[in-house]
Amino acid sequence: MNTIFDKDTWQEIFGSIGQNKLRTLITIIGVLWGIFLYIVLSGAAKGVDNGFEQQFERISANSLFIWTQSTSIPYKGFKIDRNWNIKLKDVETLKNAIPEIEYIAPRIQKGNFGSSGANVSNGKRSGTYNIYGDYPVLTIVAQKDIYEGGRFINELDISEERKVCVIGERTQKELFEDEINPIGKYISLNSIYFKVIGIHKYADAGGGSFDDDGDIHVPFSTFKRLYNTGDNVGFLLIAGFDDIDIVKVEDKVRTKLKEIHKIHPEDKQAVGGFNLGAVFTRIKNFANGMSFISLIIGIATILAGVIGIGNILLISVKERTKEIGIRRALGATPNDIRKQIVLESVFLTLIAGVIGIILGAFILYIINLATQNLEDVPFTNATVPIRFILGALLLMTGLGTLIGFIPAEKAISIKPIEALREE
Numbered sequence: 001m002n003t004i005f006d007k008d009t010w011q012e013i014f015g016s017i018g019q020n021k022l023r024t025l026i027t028i029i030g031v032l033w034g035i036f037l038y039i040v041l042s043g044a045a046k047g048v049d050n051g052f053e054q055q056f057e058r059i060s061a062n063s064l065f066i067w068t069q070s071t072s073i074p075y076k077g078f079k080i081d082r083n084w085n086i087k088l089k090d091v092e093t094l095k096n097a098i099p100e101i102e103y104i105a106p107r108i109q110k111g112n113f114g115s116s117g118a119n120v121s122n123g124k125r126s127g128t129y130n131i132y133g134d135y136p137v138l139t140i141v142a143q144k145d146i147y148e149g150g151r152f153i154n155e156l157d158i159s160e161e162r163k164v165c166v167i168g169e170r171t172q173k174e175l176f177e178d179e180i181n182p183i184g185k186y187i188s189l190n191s192i193y194f195k196v197i198g199i200h201k202y203a204d205a206g207g208g209s210f211d212d213d214g215d216i217h218v219p220f221s222t223f224k225r226l227y228n229t230g231d232n233v234g235f236l237l238i239a240g241f242d243d244i245d246i247v248k249v250e251d252k253v254r255t256k257l258k259e260i261h262k263i264h265p266e267d268k269q270a271v272g273g274f275n276l277g278a279v280f281t282r283i284k285n286f287a288n289g290m291s292f293i294s295l296i297i298g299i300a301t302i303l304a305g306v307i308g309i310g311n312i313l314l315i316s317v318k319e320r321t322k323e324i325g326i327r328r329a330l331g332a333t334p335n336d337i338r339k340q341i342v343l344e345s346v347f348l349t350l351i352a353g354v355i356g357i358i359l360g361a362f363i364l365y366i367i368n369l370a371t372q373n374l375e376d377v378p379f380t381n382a383t384v385p386i387r388f389i390l391g392a393l394l395l396m397t398g399l400g401t402l403i404g405f406i407p408a409e410k411a412i413s414i415k416p417i418e419a420l421r422e423e
Helices: 007-019 021-056 088-097 155-159 169-175 220-227 246-260 276-319 321-329 334-371 386-412 416-421
Strands: 063-068 101-110 118-122 125-129 131-134 164-168 186-189 192-200 216-219 235-240 271-275
Touching: 021 276, 021 334, 021 386, 063 246, 063 276, 088 101, 088 235, 088 246, 101 220, 118 169, 125 169, 131 220, 155 220, 164 169, 164 186, 169 192, 216 220, 235 246, 246 271, 246 276, 271 276, 276 334, 276 386, 334 386
Parallel strands: 131 216, 164 192
Antiparallel strands: 063 235, 063 271, 101 131, 101 235, 118 125, 118 186, 164 216, 186 192
């Protein structure tokens, strides 16, 4: 410990570094480049991970969409290209048959998917908007932010088939004057008046939703009565429990629906779907893969740089043979020589590490500034946890210590008499 705080020790270390400035600088760059790459690549991977988490945060990450398409294989007397519909009773059947399902939100729509929307008006103002028939469970699976003073559809709205609606921000702007609060007011939906009970804030669900800022939500029961759709369902939004394999759930849902509606088990076209959970898992795996690759690259580059420091110290020991011999002759113990060489190795390694961390953090800061206003880029808050940085520094210190023992042992193996004979 006294060696660390000894003034003469540090003078000798800085003197040794000063004699080979260019060589030392190049070696330090090799080490700092390793931790710099690790910081930047790990931070970028975390930024991608955070970006996609932010885009999908408004909808269950372990969810999927299921809808119907025409059949492609004749089966049990039914011809090819048969159109079929999911029924409300299928919801309970699926929940009972597949215990991995936590929630199912049946939805039906007018507008979107190639169909025309509904004519909606308020006095002289009018427009065409997508209409969705929904259940309250939708807000559990997919977040709906409602402005203060309003609410979303509830169970009473469903059971009583109330003519109420929740409108979007764009709908409000286009159908109402700025100073008018739409809550409690009525709008005409295909010549039938609906009371506005809420205004939903629009937020991009990152590809995990079909919603738009002009959408109008009405009770599912009211929708089917208004458009005479019976028990037909437009599509299902299904959320599984957090610890289940959502891909297997999708397979089970497809199989069960084919069984219920007499569709050939091998018909891959009849049941359409989009597995948001599978997409989210692939993104997480990609980010984790980037983090792992950055760790491997960082460790390999750091190791190469630390070995370079060891080589420089070996050369330094060779050049300072006579100096070491004089110190030994004047009473310096092998342990004193060893401590100085190892300390020099650790010092150079830590200096390179700190500079690399600072440069890496600066680059991440620039990247965050450049991407903070890019809404279409799934990249947010590129950072590296402090524990990872401290772990990298600890690794570098350990490697610097170990590699320092090689030139240190070389130095103490020099006999004073032989050292003094060196020219």
